[in-house]
Amino acid sequence: MTSDWSFTQGGPEEDPSNEFEVGQQFGNKEEVMLAVKQYSIRRAVEYKIVENDHWRYNARCIQFGPGCNWSILISYRRKQERWEVRRYAGLHTCMQTSMEVRSS
Template sequence: MEFSYRKIVIMAIKDYTICRGVDYWVIDVILFQMYQYALGCNWLIRVSMIRKKYCWIIRRYNGSHTCTRSTIFQDHSKLDSNTITVAIKPLVDIGPSIKVKSVITELLQSMVSKEKVNEKNFRRLESIVRSFAIWFETMCYKESSAVVHFKTMLAYQDDDLVIDIRILYRVFWSYYSWIKAFRYCKLIV
């Protein structure tokens, strides 16, 4: 398949993945590698810019997903306002008499459910970070030569500082014997 603009390629891939309930990560500017959330699906698509034709072409496509879902998830990571706008615009172009209130209520319901899912995930991550500090202290107590330094950052929700919540930023973990032996290592060029 050939596409004239990069934005059209990205929208086509977004539509494809949202409809199948899968997610993907962008590996490079011209290489998209798609992965399914579930284990066992390693779907790959490679899109390249052909300079002679000045178009985007799908170079590699290793078949359909092995794990697909039949419904669209409201909390899909690639479902943003631009994608929703592109989906709604043809409906409005065809029938301008469509009731705006019905579209707004559906969008509000999906946004509320997405916020609930995000809040649930945030609470789960918060408990995991708290357990990290306890785990670090336990390991240092159990193994006296262990050295653990970790840094945290302040947590913000929108532009507001969230009190009593810190975000794990960086962890340095080593043992004293490793640090001592590192002094005698030769430089490798």
């Protein structure tokens, strides 16, 4: 998997079922940050950055915990010289709650 699949390249990001995948790779950290940002915008959910350094980018839903389990950890792989999704707890469970509230 490469960043060709990413949300920054056009095409797959239009599919609402499109999610990150463990093993998905990005060419640089800017692609990582942009993909997470675009993902959250398209789904109208907010996230916070838990860890952001030279080797890791870790983000969680702002309702993380009982409200939502969404989180992602993307790490730099030195041997491959690429950023890779290492852990992903996908699908915002908080989205169902917010949609139910809006439709009431």
